[in-house]
Amino acid sequence: MKIKILPRVFSLMIAVMLAVLSAVLTWGTTQAYVFSANWSGNGATWKYGSSLPSSFQDGTSFGAYAWTSIGSSSWTYTYNSGSSNEVRYVNIDGGSGKLAETSYWVDGQGYITQFLIEYDNQENWYTGSSTPGGSQIDLRSIAAHEFGHTLGLWHTDTTCNGTSSDATMCPFYTGGSTWWRTPATDDIAGITDYYP
Amino acid sequence: MNKKIIFILFSIVFFGALVGLVAAFTIHRPTASTTSTNPVNNSGKRYSSASYAAMTRVERIDAANAIFTGMVKSISQSKWNQDSGEEWISDDTTPNSPGSFRIHTITIEVDQPFVDQIHLGKEVILTIFGNSPYDGFVDHGLQVGDRAFFFAWERNLAWKEGGSRKTLMMMSYPWDSYLLYQPDELYHTKKDNQPPVSLGDLIKEIAQRRDVLIRP
Numbered sequence: 001m002k003i004k005i006l007p008r009v010f011s012l013m014i015a016v017m018l019a020v021l022s023a024v025l026t027w028g029t030t031q032a033y034v035f036s037a038n039w040s041g042n043g044a045t046w047k048y049g050s051s052l053p054s055s056f057q058d059g060t061s062f063g064a065y066a067w068t069s070i071g072s073s074s075w076t077y078t079y080n081s082g083s084s085n086e087v088r089y090v091n092i093d094g095g096s097g098k099l100a101e102t103s104y105w106v107d108g109q110g111y112i113t114q115f116l117i118e119y120d121n122q123e124n125w126y127t128g129s130s131t132p133g134g135s136q137i138d139l140r141s142i143a144a145h146e147f148g149h150t151l152g153l154w155h156t157d158t159t160c161n162g163t164s165s166d167a168t169m170c171p172f173y174t175g176g177s178t179w180w181r182t183p184a185t186d187d188i189a190g191i192t193d194y195y196p
Numbered sequence: 197m198n199k200k201i202i203f204i205l206f207s208i209v210f211f212g213a214l215v216g217l218v219a220a221f222t223i224h225r226p227t228a229s230t231t232s233t234n235p236v237n238n239s240g241k242r243y244s245s246a247s248y249a250a251m252t253r254v255e256r257i258d259a260a261n262a263i264f265t266g267m268v269k270s271i272s273q274s275k276w277n278q279d280s281g282e283e284w285i286s287d288d289t290t291p292n293s294p295g296s297f298r299i300h301t302i303t304i305e306v307d308q309p310f311v312d313q314i315h316l317g318k319e320v321i322l323t324i325f326g327n328s329p330y331d332g333f334v335d336h337g338l339q340v341g342d343r344a345f346f347f348a349w350e351r352n353l354a355w356k357e358g359g360s361r362k363t364l365m366m367m368s369y370p371w372d373s374y375l376l377y378q379p380d381e382l383y384h385t386k387k388d389n390q391p392p393v394s395l396g397d398l399i400k401e402i403a404q405r406r407d408v409l410i411r412p
Contacts, residue, residue, distance in 0.1 A: 036243060036245075036332075036333050037243070049288045050288050050289060051288045051289075051290075051291070051293065086288065088286060088288050088295070090286050090292075090293055090294060090295035090354070091292055091293065091294050091295060091354040091360070092294075092295045092297060092353075092354055093325075093351045093352065093353050093354065093365075094351060094352045094360075096249045096251075096368065097248065097249060097351055097365070097367075097368055098246050098247075098248055098249075098297075098325055098368075099246070099247045099248060099249055100246060100247050101244060101245070101246045101295060101297045101325075102244070102245050102246065103242050103243065103244050103296075103297075103298075104242070104243055105240055105241065105242050105243075106240070106241050106242075106243060107240060108240075113240075116285070116286075118286060118295040118296075118297070120295070121292060137249070142247055145247045146247065149245045154245060154333055155245065155335070162250045171246075171247065171248055171335065171369050171371070172247070172248045172249065172250040172251070172368065172369040172372070173247055173248065173249060173250055174250040175249065175250070
């Protein structure tokens with residue numbers, strides 16, 4: 001090998017090492033999603049339960065669509081009034097505390113087969129598409145979070161600070177905020193991994 | 197030293213470092229395979245998860261009905277919000293019907309109460325939303341034998357048999373409703389990224405907002 005080309009080879013080697021090192025350092029910070037189970041296919045149906053007020057329909061639909069509209073994932077939610085997957089409006093624990101609950105059933109192969117979302121009817125809900133008041137609970141945000149659970153996404157291991165950088169699958173919602181409406185990088189990595 | 201030897205040595209270091217980085221990459225990567233457990237063979241099993249209202253420590257201090265230190269004596273299996281504790285599904289036809297949700301309890305041996313509006317005894321039972329550790333995917337990290345600083349409040353828990361049950365619960369998101377006592381003799385939070393704090397500082401913090409009970 002000509003001695004003259006050695007500096008170029010060294011430079012190339014160092015560049016490769018830096019690229020790999022960069023990948024190592026960034027990987028763990030962007031993929032902290034947690035999966036508990038997943039659907040066998042890449043889509044499911046859902047419907048409004050009879051207890052769900054009509055004023056909750058738009059916000060709920062928004063939450064389902066938040067996961068359907070991700071370009072890197074083939075996942076789709078389709079509304080179907082005959083679906084066994086429901087969204088209900090029930091009493092849970094009074095105001096604040098728990099805002100909503102998602103149950104999902106998992107079969108012997110580890111696949112999700114059905115889900116039920118229940119909103120707490122004692123909360124101070126904001127059902128519009130604009131910005132909620134500081135003490136209000138944004139339905140679109142909570143719907144997006146709960147539909148995330150129906151995909152098998154558990155609460156993320158990424159850092160949650162109650163700020164706009166929080167993932168949709170962070171476990172606690174800051175009153176008046178809207179950032180859960182749009183899945184964050186960590187959420188998108190999760191749905192793309194399981195439903196490419 | 198001969199430049200050829202230098203090149204060979206550098207190449208060895210380069211490939212060694214590359215292998216090391218790739219290994220670190222593989223180990224470090226917290227993908228779904230390392231952060232989740234696919235519950236295969238749990239045929240037809242129902243899982244529960246939820247969203248909680250955010251609460252700061254100050255908000256917990258203000259709203260708590262009981263603040264105390266203690267040790268976890270036992271953790272129950274999962275049960276459901278009805279008298280029998282068996283799984284059920286909510287009725288969607290009755291207005292304001294109770295939701296069906298999974299809960300579990302932890303029994304705590306109380307060391308010292310600092311705020312006590314509920315007359316804490318030597319033992320207290322705290323109810324927590326969601327799966328018990330026996331079912332996996334739990335919203336707290338407590339284990340039997342853990343010593344911690346607890347925040348608790350009374351909630352009106354909807355019940356299948358009608359009405360609600362006054363229940364002492366962890367405050368909102370369970371992970372942030374306690375601080376775990378660690379060997380460094382400080383109390384640590386898990387999820388809210390607050391620095392560990394001493395018992396004395398916690399008492400001072402509470403005393404600024406509440407009447408604090410201090411036993412001799």
